Amino acid sequence: MEQILYMDELNVPLARRTIVMKLPYELRGKWRNTACNLQEHRGGRVIFSNMVNFIEKQVKILSDPLLVLAGIAPASLRRDAATLALARKAQKYDWHILHKATTTPAPPCRLKSRHPYNKAAQEMLQSIPEDLSRDAWLAASWKQTWETAGPSPAFYDTSGTQETG
Numbered sequence: 001m002e003q004i005l006y007m008d009e010l011n012v013p014l015a016r017r018t019i020v021m022k023l024p025y026e027l028r029g030k031w032r033n034t035a036c037n038l039q040e041h042r043g044g045r046v047i048f049s050n051m052v053n054f055i056e057k058q059v060k061i062l063s064d065p066l067l068v069l070a071g072i073a074p075a076s077l078r079r080d081a082a083t084l085a086l087a088r089k090a091q092k093y094d095w096h097i098l099h100k101a102t103t104t105p106a107p108p109c110r111l112k113s114r115h116p117y118n119k120a121a122q123e124m125l126q127s128i129p130e131d132l133s134r135d136a137w138l139a140a141s142w143k144q145t146w147e148t149a150g151p152s153p154a155f156y157d158t159s160g161t162q163e164t165g
Contacts, residue, residue, distance in 0.1 A: 007048065010048040011047050011048050015048075016046075016048060016051060019051065020051075023055075027055075027058055030054075030058070031051070031054055034050075034054050035050070038050055
């Protein structure tokens with residue numbers, strides 16, 4: 001440790017806090033306990049080499065094959081194993097409370113879209129029964145223009161009455 005250049009920069013609390021925040025959550029709690037004990041016993045502040053020693057010790061503990069073979073696992077793995085065991089039991093026995101939850105498939109649900117308004121607009125357009133093609137729109141537009149325009153002046157005679165014919 002002493003051969004590392006600029007070692008004093010690593011003893012700055014901000015640098016140590018950055019390193020601690022990169023540790024897994026469980027190790028952060030253990031580090032806080034260890035740092036508190038070191039401060040009480042030594043009376044000074046904790047330095048970077050104390051953190052390195054702590055991390056090396058935790059790596060040795062977690063990589064020891066005897067502890068892995070003994071079945072010591074983190075709480076999350078134990079919970080997952082218990083959940084899987086219950087699910088297997090539920091699949092074997094139809095009287096089990098989880099049987100229905102594990103054997104019946106979930107109903108299909110609509111996936112979230114990055115563009116929900118676009119998706120809603122597409123669904124709305126698909127639900128409209130009338131033809132929305134360009135040709136149909138042009139025909140409807142011409143028909144509406146023709147109906148609102150009324151008869152042309154050629155249909156009127158000079159007396160102002162409309163011819164029939």
